[in-house]
Amino acid sequence: MAVLEVGTIFTIVGGIIGIVMFFAGRQSAAKSEGVTKGRLMGDIEYIRNAVDELKSEFRNANIPELRAKVGILEKAVQKNEEAIRRVHERIDNINNG
Secondary structure, eight states, rough: OOHHHHHHHHHHHHHHHHHHHHHHHHHHHHHHHHHHHHHHHHHHHHHHHHHHHEEEEHHHSSSHHHHHHHHHHHHHHHHHHHHHHHHHHHHHHHHHH
């Protein structure tokens, strides 16, 4: 009878330990999942802020002024290309002359 009682006690203790470990594992998994979700939410918030900042910069940009500057630069590049072409013609004339 003592053997039966010891076996029963071990079975009950084993069952209790199993239940406790089950709930401890569940809490650990939930905590880990919460940490992962928190990191993802932080990353999403960082990306959202960066996009909002880019939108703000784009709205504040003076597009007509930028286009005018690009036009001025295009004219300057064309003049330089023409000057370089004339210099090459002169060099060719000196070498052939």
